[in-house]
Amino acid sequence: MTVAAECEVVVVGAGPVGIFSVFACGQLGMRCQVIDALSQIGGQCTALYPEKPIYDIPGFPSIEAADLIVRLEQQAAPFAPRYHLNQQAIGLRRNGARMLVETSAGVHLAAQAVILAAGVGAFGPNRPPLEGIESLEGRSVFYWITQRERFRGKTIAIAGGGDSAIDWALALNEIAAGVTLVHRRNRFRAAPASVAKLDELVAAGRIRIKTPFQLAELHQVNGGLEAITIADLDGRTERIPAQVLLPFFGLASDLTLLKGFGVELKANQVLVDALTMETAQPGVFAVGDVAGYAGKQKLILSGFVEATTAARSAFDLAFPGQAFQFQHSTHRGAPRLVV
Amino acid sequence: MTVAAECEVVVVGAGPVGIFSVFACGQLGMRCQVIDALSQIGGQCTALYPEKPIYDIPGFPSIEAADLIVRLEQQAAPFAPRYHLNQQAIGLRRNGARMLVETSAGVHLAAQAVILAAGVGAFGPNRPPLEGIESLEGRSVFYWITQRERFRGKTIAIAGGGDSAIDWALALNEIAAGVTLVHRRNRFRAAPASVAKLDELVAAGRIRIKTPFQLAELHQVNGGLEAITIADLDGRTERIPAQVLLPFFGLASDLTLLKGFGVELKANQVLVDALTMETAQPGVFAVGDVAGYAGKQKLILSGFVEATTAARSAFDLAFPGQAFQFQHSTHRGAPRLVV
Numbered sequence: 310m311t312v313a314a315e316c317e318v319v320v321v322g323a324g325p326v327g328i329f330s331v332f333a334c335g336q337l338g339m340r341c342q343v344i345d346a347l348s349q350i351g352g353q354c355t356a357l358y359p360e361k362p363i364y365d366i367p368g369f370p371s372i373e374a375a376d377l378i379v380r381l382e383q384q385a386a387p388f389a390p391r392y393h394l395n396q397q398a399i400g401l402r403r404n405g406a407r408m409l410v411e412t413s414a415g416v417h418l419a420a421q422a423v424i425l426a427a428g429v430g431a432f433g434p435n436r437p438p439l440e441g442i443e444s445l446e447g448r449s450v451f452y453w454i455t456q457r458e459r460f461r462g463k464t465i466a467i468a469g470g471g472d473s474a475i476d477w478a479l480a481l482n483e484i485a486a487g488v489t490l491v492h493r494r495n496r497f498r499a500a501p502a503s504v505a506k507l508d509e510l511v512a513a514g515r516i517r518i519k520t521p522f523q524l525a526e527l528h529q530v531n532g533g534l535e536a537i538t539i540a541d542l543d544g545r546t547e548r549i550p551a552q553v554l555l556p557f558f559g560l561a562s563d564l565t566l567l568k569g570f571g572v573e574l575k576a577n578q579v580l581v582d583a584l585t586m587e588t589a590q591p592g593v594f595a596v597g598d599v600a601g602y603a604g605k606q607k608l609i610l611s612g613f614v615e616a617t618t619a620a621r622s623a624f625d626l627a628f629p630g631q632a633f634q635f636q637h638s639t640h641r642g643a644p645r646l647v648v
Numbered sequence: 649m650t651v652a653a654e655c656e657v658v659v660v661g662a663g664p665v666g667i668f669s670v671f672a673c674g675q676l677g678m679r680c681q682v683i684d685a686l687s688q689i690g691g692q693c694t695a696l697y698p699e700k701p702i703y704d705i706p707g708f709p710s711i712e713a714a715d716l717i718v719r720l721e722q723q724a725a726p727f728a729p730r731y732h733l734n735q736q737a738i739g740l741r742r743n744g745a746r747m748l749v750e751t752s753a754g755v756h757l758a759a760q761a762v763i764l765a766a767g768v769g770a771f772g773p774n775r776p777p778l779e780g781i782e783s784l785e786g787r788s789v790f791y792w793i794t795q796r797e798r799f800r801g802k803t804i805a806i807a808g809g810g811d812s813a814i815d816w817a818l819a820l821n822e823i824a825a826g827v828t829l830v831h832r833r834n835r836f837r838a839a840p841a842s843v844a845k846l847d848e849l850v851a852a853g854r855i856r857i858k859t860p861f862q863l864a865e866l867h868q869v870n871g872g873l874e875a876i877t878i879a880d881l882d883g884r885t886e887r888i889p890a891q892v893l894l895p896f897f898g899l900a901s902d903l904t905l906l907k908g909f910g911v912e913l914k915a916n917q918v919l920v921d922a923l924t925m926e927t928a929q930p931g932v933f934a935v936g937d938v939a940g941y942a943g944k945q946k947l948i949l950s951g952f953v954e955a956t957t958a959a960r961s962a963f964d965l966a967f968p969g970q971a972f973q974f975q976h977s978t979h980r981g982a983p984r985l986v987v
Binding site: 604 | 664668671672675697700701702703704705706707708709710711713716719720722723725922923924942943945946947949950952953956957960974977978980981982983
């Protein structure tokens with residue numbers, strides 16, 4: 310086994326709170342390595358809703374999620390983090406005060422502390438069981454929308470009955486050649502105002518609704534989607550044209566790998582001591598949505614503070630015996646790596 | 649007694665955390681009125697160090713303190729706060745569930761909750777006891793520097809022996825016609841690197857040092873400063889030219905007025921329950937530097953989260969019996985006042 314790199318802190322998860330953990334640790338003289346299952350940093354912000362405005366980050370009356378990530382990345386950059394992407398942290402071994410974190414790519418990282426900033430866990434869409442769907446993903450089939458413009462002029466089938474399905478039916482109707490909404494029940498579970506708007510557009514012939522229907526088959530031409538077959542409960546089928554299929558059946562997330570860290574999971578959160586953000590496992594901290602404690606608010610902002618708390622706690626492990634001296638950032642000066 | 653205005657929450661202090669409290673309350677449907685002793689909002693950020701870069705606000709690799717305030721003000725603006733400036737909150741009276749906050753200007757504000765975001769308290773400089781000094785303040789005498797350029801080409805006397813005195817001697821030396829540093833001791837209490845730099849500039853004849861000397865007299869011409877007289881411990885005096893005097897004798901801050909709210913002060917902090925930010929006085933919350941609890945980190949960022957916690961607590965008082973429904977800001981949409 311080769312240890313790829315030494316550092317003070319391994320951060321699991323490169324969402325906004327994971328990235329800010331790099332900054333918070335850096336301010337206290339600790340270098341970080343970050344592991345993420347996705348192919349890019351940013352977590353849900355870049356993967357799920359990059360163009361969505363966030364309104365409650367202090368100092369930003371409005372900021373798109375992807376922009377927030379770009380700015381956090383810049384803020385952490387002076388501390389030269391190494392990002393290990395496309396791999397999951399699968400567990401922890403100890404060697405005295407040193408901890409070894411292993412990833413699914415066989416990388417081993419040594420550190421004095423681990424910060425779990427895993428959000429909802431490694432996440433992915435709930436896939437409808439349709440033959441050939443995987444080969445169409447990213448070209449004709451999308452489980453989330455990162456660029457609305459990509460769908461201009463297309464014939465679109467949307468499947469699902471929740472907010473995502475309705476909201477995107479409304480939003481894409483404005484630019485698509487046609488939108489059909491397929492749902493296996495007759496009723497939609499979405500905000501009443503959205504459903505009312507949907508009813509209006511259906512009455513005006515702008516959106517077609519097919520209920521109660523399920524997806525049954527995909528029809529391809531030249532490697533792209535051409536149509537889908539839908540089926541009702543009695544097995545009656547109908548073929549409808551569709552260049553794009555958007556199945557919105559929710560996300561499945563997976564936190565089970567965190568068990569490899571020996572932490573306690575309860576209702577998809579890792580329990581921590583709010584004073585230190587330490588989990589039941591000494592030296593392993595949790596921050597952001599994955600961290601649970603009394604009074605927890607699931608805000609990105611809360612995660613940022615939790616990151617500074619965890620960094621403060623990790624400091625004592627990274628530099629045992631060294632007194633912690635609090636300094637305001639205005640006094641400390643521009644962030645830089647001190648090794 | 650006239651009640652000037654009704655609202656859900658009175659915020660005491662218009663520093664960054666006070667302003668963000670307005671936003672956090674607004675997001676939950678509460679309107680705020682804000683009281684501050686200074687003539688402008690922003691607290692220390694605008695009054696003491698508007699041009700200083702802050703590095704640890706998430707999403708801002710660097711932001712000048714005054715810019716942060718401008719952005720926070722924009723963020724809070726949709727909730728139409730009323731700022732009551734140039735006055736101090738002097739106390740609280742109760743009338744059932746309604747609280748009445750009185751200010752030193754005789755204004756009375758009614759609310760269901762109070763958030764104390766008072767920072768270090770109403771603050772001001774330690775003034776040297778020199779005849780006529782008050783009439784020169786803001787023209788020839790400055791206790792803090794908000795615009796360095798204002799001092800270009802001037803003959804400057806700086807009094808004091810700490811970081812502010814040394815740092816400004818070094819910084820103003822670059823643009824001033826001359827800088828004299830007056831200190832009542834022979835040694836300076838400042839960062840060693842700064843003192844070394846000072847020694848260099850003194851050796852090069854760029855900065856003059858007068859120690860051990862104290863300020864004794866101001867000499868005016870045409871309503872401006874012309875020179876100062878300094879005196880040593882034996883009473884020997886010396887007259888030195890100075891168009892500008894910068895006394896850096898620290899800040900005196902005053903939290904005593906908070907006693908009018910019936911809260912418990914300990915080491916210049918109001919003790920709160922970290923879960924709710926409530927003080928010992930029901931319905932009165934404290935956030936930011938003035939709030940004390942186990943594990944407290946004195947960061948602006950911590951204050952922001954404390955503001956969201958206090959707002960959440962105030963919600964139950966403002967809208968008793970109404971169930972709180974958590975919504976992410978991306979889902980709620982652009983901030984707006986809902987009355």
